[in-house]
Amino acid sequence: MTMRRDVHDELRARLQEAAAAHEPNRERMLARIERGMSEEARPDHRATRPPALGWLRVAGATAAVAGVLAVGGYAVASVVREEPPPTVATSPTPTPSPDATSRAPLPPDPTPDPTRQPSKESGEPTSPATTAPPTHTAKPPAAGEEDGPLWSDGSVDPHSNDFWAQSNVTLKTGEKLTGLTVELKVAQTGGVTSTGAWRSLPEDDFELTVGERDGFLVYTWTLKKGRTVPAGEWVFAGQYDHERGGRDAGADGYTATARAGDEVLSVAGDFARHEDDGEESDDSS
Structure with missing residues (x-):
């Protein structure tokens, strides 16, 4: 484990040095692009490709330069950074069920309650009157022997x-x-x-x-x-x-x-x- 760690540290140090020493010659690349464009503009130059292909070549060269600059910066940032950025796992947004969104609410039960009686004034059903349990009555006074x-x-x-x-x-x-x-x-x-x-x-x-x-x-x-x-x-x-x-x-x-x-x-x-x-x-x- 110690040997692998040393090799890894040495490799990372060399990559850092190489990334720091790399200095792309932006002026040289731009001069090359301008030279190619001026050759296309000369009247005695025999075009071997359609003009559209020439412009595609110029755009591709420009994109290549930008890509080299971006890759170089990313390589430097990846080597210098000690730990990888944390990743955040996100759960996908649940898709509502068609049944849950399209199902109509159930209508109320139209069956009337047989124990409820309509009110005389409002017509609304009312709860049946509860009958109080009979109370125990005391035995009447003695009337005979x-x-x-x-x-x-x-x-x-x-x-x-x-x-x-x-x-x-x-x-x-x-x-x-x-x-x-x-x-x-x-x-x-x-x-x-x-x-x-x-x-x-x-x-x-x-x-x-x-x-x-x-x-x-x-x-x-x-x-x-x-x-x-x-x-x-x-x-x-x-x-x-x-x-x-x-x-x-x-x-x-x-x-x-x-x-x-x-x-x-x-x-x-x-x-x-x-x-x-x-x-x-x-x-x-």
Whole structure:
């Protein structure tokens, strides 16, 4: 590699010297051209070629001189220059496809949308009105003592006396209940105060609240979350004192709301005697 590089450098140095020493004699070339033209102009000169060929010869000589000067300058520039000029590659301009330029745009789909209705005022199609999903309505208040598998009854306990009484709410269910709320309302007829409450179901399964509201002593039992009431008959009782003598229970009442599966059940009643009772019930104490 070193020897080839030395030979190349020596050759380039000699070419540079030869190119620098070359001095074309421009005056001599022009004199030769003028001499040839003057010989053509003499009358005794016998023309061996047509005049047109003579002028072509003069033009060719002139072009040859110019070519020698150009080649000499190019040789000097090529030898002196250390590195070749960089070349820039250019990609040809893409020719547009006939399909892309001559194809007409697709017309819009004339098929109408069957779900759109024309507007009465503008005639333009309008989007169909969306119907709101039906909202879940709450179950109406209880209107009877029986609702599906749930049955109820209200009565004053026969062991009540002139100073004390107990009101019983009896529920019967043919299905397991996953929710249950029982409310007992005892009218304030004078001296009515709570002395306790109980239920035939486990005490820990319910939350009990007792208080006065709107002229009533109110007992409320609420089944705790995650607890259930099995099918069967169950009693919820509220105990209270009252003024001496017989007490009228005609204004007392109860309500019960239960859930069996996905169904909500609701019952309500009072403490009056029922026609199907086997015997007269004492509604006073």
